[in-house]
Amino acid sequence: MILRTFNPDDAILFCPGENDPAVRETLFLAYPANVDQIRDRIVAQVNSGNAVLLTIADKTTDKAIGQTAFFRIDPIGQSAIFYIALLDKSKWSQGLGTEATQLMVEYGFNTLNLHRIQLHVFADNHAAIHIYEKIGFRKEGVLREAMYHHGKYCDFLVMGCLKSEWIQTLI
DSSP states (O other): OEEEEOOTTHHHHHHHHHHSHHHHHHHTOOSOOOHHHHHHHHHHHHTTSSOEEEEEEOTTTOOEEEEEEEEEEETTTTEEEEEEEEOOGGGTTSSHHHHHHHHHHHHHHHTSOOSEEEEEEETTOHHHHHHHHHHTOEEEEEEEEEEEETTEEEEEEEEEEEHHHHHHHHO
16 A cells, blocks of 8 residues: 555545445445546645645556545644545455554654644544554544434544554554
């Protein structure tokens, strides 16, 4: 697995995942999207000036399998919000999400000089929460009934990692 800059042709590879009900469900995506909508959304995010969006790609084939990003990068507060999506479900449960998260956290703290990285995660996504905690994220709060999903409102956790906490996980 590698992280690389977004190529507009990646949208073609993201489209099946964003329209697969199993993938959309994990990402809480309510609406399907076509290739042009996906491409336009990602290009707008890349051009926003306060985001770093990278494609998760297969190391051998360079085929896009997902995306990861820092949004709302705050250069004064040295903070950002982390996002990850593995859009090719054939690549799930292979450690790629963990590897991509570790690489992004390292990049955020060592290259972008962030002090704090935050994320939001569905409170019942125990596998993701375990991965985030292993990397150094801590539960900080609950966004009560923040999303509507399968006929009910669901809680999301706010998790954060400070650079000093992350360094401790490396020792």
